[in-house]
Amino acid sequence: MRRLVRSGALVLVLVAIAAISPGAPALGHSAGEAHPARRVVVLSVPGLTWNDLDSPDLPVLTALLDNSAIANLVTRVTDVVTEPGDAYATMGSGTRAVAPMAVAGHVFDVGTPYGNGTAGEAYTRQQGQNADPDAQLVSLSWTLIQEANALAEFDGDVGTLGEVLAKAHVRRGVVANAEGTEPLVVGSSNHAEAAIALADASGALPCGRVDNRLLQPDAAAPWGVRLDQSAVLAAVAECATPSSVVLVEASDLRRVMSFQIRATPEQADAARVAALRSTDALAAGLLEQLDPERDALVVVAPFTYPHPGLGVFGIRAREFPPGFLTSGTTRREGYVLLADIAPTLAAVAGVPMPEAGIEGRAMQARSSSLSGPDRRAELARGEAAALFRDTMLAVATWVLIIAVSLLALAAAGSWVGRWPSWDPWLARVGLALLAFPSLTYVAAVLPFYQWGATAYWLFLIAGSLMLAALGASVGRRWLLPLALGYGLIAGLVTVSVVVLGSRLQFASVFGDSPIVGGRFRGINNVTFAFFFVAGVMLACIAIERWPGKRGRRAMLLILGLVLLVDVAPMWGADVGGALAGIPALALVAMGLGQWKIRWRSVVMVALATAVIIGLLAWVDVQRPAVNRSHLGRLFERIGADGFGGFTTVVERKMSANLRASTDSLWRFIAGPLALAAALVIWGAGDRVRAVFLAFPALRRAVPGLVALGVVGYALNDSGIAVPAAMLAVLVPGLIYLGARVEGKEETS
Numbered sequence: 001m002r003r004l005v006r007s008g009a010l011v012l013v014l015v016a017i018a019a020i021s022p023g024a025p026a027l028g029h030s031a032g033e034a035h036p037a038r039r040v041v042v043l044s045v046p047g048l049t050w051n052d053l054d055s056p057d058l059p060v061l062t063a064l065l066d067n068s069a070i071a072n073l074v075t076r077v078t079d080v081v082t083e084p085g086d087a088y089a090t091m092g093s094g095t096r097a098v099a100p101m102a103v104a105g106h107v108f109d110v111g112t113p114y115g116n117g118t119a120g121e122a123y124t125r126q127q128g129q130n131a132d133p134d135a136q137l138v139s140l141s142w143t144l145i146q147e148a149n150a151l152a153e154f155d156g157d158v159g160t161l162g163e164v165l166a167k168a169h170v171r172r173g174v175v176a177n178a179e180g181t182e183p184l185v186v187g188s189s190n191h192a193e194a195a196i197a198l199a200d201a202s203g204a205l206p207c208g209r210v211d212n213r214l215l216q217p218d219a220a221a222p223w224g225v226r227l228d229q230s231a232v233l234a235a236v237a238e239c240a241t242p243s244s245v246v247l248v249e250a251s252d253l254r255r256v257m258s259f260q261i262r263a264t265p266e267q268a269d270a271a272r273v274a275a276l277r278s279t280d281a282l283a284a285g286l287l288e289q290l291d292p293e294r295d296a297l298v299v300v301a302p303f304t305y306p307h308p309g310l311g312v313f314g315i316r317a318r319e320f321p322p323g324f325l326t327s328g329t330t331r332r333e334g335y336v337l338l339a340d341i342a343p344t345l346a347a348v349a350g351v352p353m354p355e356a357g358i359e360g361r362a363m364q365a366r367s368s369s370l371s372g373p374d375r376r377a378e379l380a381r382g383e384a385a386a387l388f389r390d391t392m393l394a395v396a397t398w399v400l401i402i403a404v405s406l407l408a409l410a411a412a413g414s415w416v417g418r419w420p421s422w423d424p425w426l427a428r429v430g431l432a433l434l435a436f437p438s439l440t441y442v443a444a445v446l447p448f449y450q451w452g453a454t455a456y457w458l459f460l461i462a463g464s465l466m467l468a469a470l471g472a473s474v475g476r477r478w479l480l481p482l483a484l485g486y487g488l489i490a491g492l493v494t495v496s497v498v499v500l501g502s503r504l505q506f507a508s509v510f511g512d513s514p515i516v517g518g519r520f521r522g523i524n525n526v527t528f529a530f531f532f533v534a535g536v537m538l539a540c541i542a543i544e545r546w547p548g549k550r551g552r553r554a555m556l557l558i559l560g561l562v563l564l565v566d567v568a569p570m571w572g573a574d575v576g577g578a579l580a581g582i583p584a585l586a587l588v589a590m591g592l593g594q595w596k597i598r599w600r601s602v603v604m605v606a607l608a609t610a611v612i613i614g615l616l617a618w619v620d621v622q623r624p625a626v627n628r629s630h631l632g633r634l635f636e637r638i639g640a641d642g643f644g645g646f647t648t649v650v651e652r653k654m655s656a657n658l659r660a661s662t663d664s665l666w667r668f669i670a671g672p673l674a675l676a677a678a679l680v681i682w683g684a685g686d687r688v689r690a691v692f693l694a695f696p697a698l699r700r701a702v703p704g705l706v707a708l709g710v711v712g713y714a715l716n717d718s719g720i721a722v723p724a725a726m727l728a729v730l731v732p733g734l735i736y737l738g739a740r741v742e743g744k745e746e747t748s
Helices: 002-020 059-066 084-093 119-130 142-151 160-167 193-197 229-239 251-260 265-289 338-348 372-416 420-443 453-473 480-498 525-545 549-567 575-592 599-622 630-641 643-663 665-683 685-694 696-715 721-740
Strands: 039-044 069-074 107-109 137-139 171-175 207-209 215-217 225-227 244-249 296-300 311-316 323-326 335-337 364-367
Touching: 039 265, 039 338, 059 265, 059 296, 059 311, 059 372, 069 372, 084 142, 084 160, 084 193, 084 338, 107 193, 119 137, 119 142, 137 142, 137 193, 137 207, 160 171, 160 338, 171 193, 171 229, 193 244, 207 229, 225 229, 225 251, 225 265, 229 244, 229 265, 251 265, 265 296, 296 338, 311 338, 323 335, 335 338, 372 420, 372 453, 372 665, 372 721, 420 453, 420 480, 420 721, 453 480, 480 525, 480 549, 480 721, 525 549, 525 575, 525 696, 525 721, 549 575, 575 599, 575 696, 665 685, 665 721, 685 696, 685 721, 696 721
Parallel strands: 039 244, 039 296, 069 323, 069 335, 171 207, 171 244
Antiparallel strands: 069 311, 107 137, 215 225, 296 311, 323 364
16 A cells, blocks of 8 residues: 555656646737727628638638638537527627527617617616616617526626726727518517627617618618618727727628528529628728727627538737637637637727636737638638538447447357357457547548548548457467557557647547537547546556566556546646546556555545645646636636636536436447346356456456446546446457457467
């Protein structure tokens, strides 16, 4: 036990050293350098893509963004396809927020007739003493939007950005009208959702226009209307005082979105080209109103409704050199979140937003040696890779689940039926399936989004078979193929997070999707499951290969490195992995080292877990905000919001965990594997005993593996995916062992 304590202390020191070592450098210029009396204009361009900018129809926007700091915008709020109201509510909240489609757009000029009076009178009745007497635009569904967010799991506080700007005496305005009058479009009127982005805590704005004075008839346009450019620019000029933030929506693009599903492809394409041209003309008019040396222009595509994708985002301002943007929420160059927009706009306007209660962080800029077209192409490739990954995810998960299940059932049938001739094939298939997850990470660096699904599957299947053949060729040492299979998983994950900035997990099927937007760096839950199983199996092989002190040292080194890579803030940054992994790996180490488990040991492991997590959190908070991981931001939120910040995160994780139990594809692996295990125990128990007799280290590691699956299931938001993914890489290795154990020629 003393050896384990000393090893644990060494791991703690290594974790501390790794944690305080510099991670990614703070990135370039910050929004906080903005001029305090500038005009900030936000041009919302719904559905605009980087590929659109290759068209000759957008010369002004293309030139503008080529001279801006740009990024892919992750638009997800609750689903991968975000509705307009949710997007604008999140932009104004700094935290994921919702605005139900049926009521989100109910924003009116105070003088608009409403019921038995005006919208202003209705607003005063709703808000009472909270009503803003200087309001020009008011949301008459504000209380409904607030109620929706009170029931949501994000605790989004709508109106946060507007309130911060109002208190700093920064004038706010919104100019938008996405109304459609086509009878078949449900809720086609009152599409002024854009106003939510800058409304204050009572749902009001002091300036702007959202009524039909912004429209003019056009028989060829969607629903027969389009923006009146002169009216839009005049309304912007009225609101854009020397210290102001004004949002302008290219609402013709919104109308095209709803029109496309009811028109022929030719008509829809023609309408979109016309809307893009009018949007480019609008951008030209806005640029004429702004001083490039003082003012700022932000271009944002806040939603891609009705299709999934990443939005366009760019900032042209003096303190933002042409290059890429990032933020503390993504820690990945070229990617920012909707929630980052609120603190960024506040900072660009010279009003830093308090971090308390919000998820988003002000964006940072880094200059780039790439040309404007090359930077746009890089971001377009990132979106294409993400979309391809998302289309392959369900198929790859099903392939692994079905293949592992069939292998397990075939092995059970073979062993119960006493058909030894199947063993060589079972062993090879087991090695092939063990190689499959590793190759999905390698595939992330190849342009399969261009080559297509056929090339992707040829690579995975052929590569898995080739690696299995390689393993079989060194099969005289019966544990060596197993070491190669698990070593490949552990090695790829380690190189990815330590050397490549998590590149192999980014947009890979078992890694992270930027469109889903859950994680951009570090180790996600499925990768955690693969990585820890690989580490435990390698530790078992080390004990088996080198009996005695040498094997124990190698085992502790392997487990310590796995833990270090997983929990270090600048590497794996895996909070759930630390909570589940530290006690589970301690149990594995005690089993493999044949150290007795006493109550004192349990207490020491619990204390070590708490100390390591506390140390990681403290060190992470000391790092620059742009480099902080999930753990550091969690403690930021607790420090700002108290225990309520912690409970919000826990409740969200628990909700996701429960949803995974009924929604995750991974749950389907449990039934076939349980059936196969029952058959083996019933009719081929001798095979299990033979495996444990030949490989006793594995038997001693079983309690730790079980603990890893149970605690990993309980403490991660992916829920059932953690133990299921563990089984997906553990079972092929066990079947390989079962198929080789009777015919093995060596025991090392």
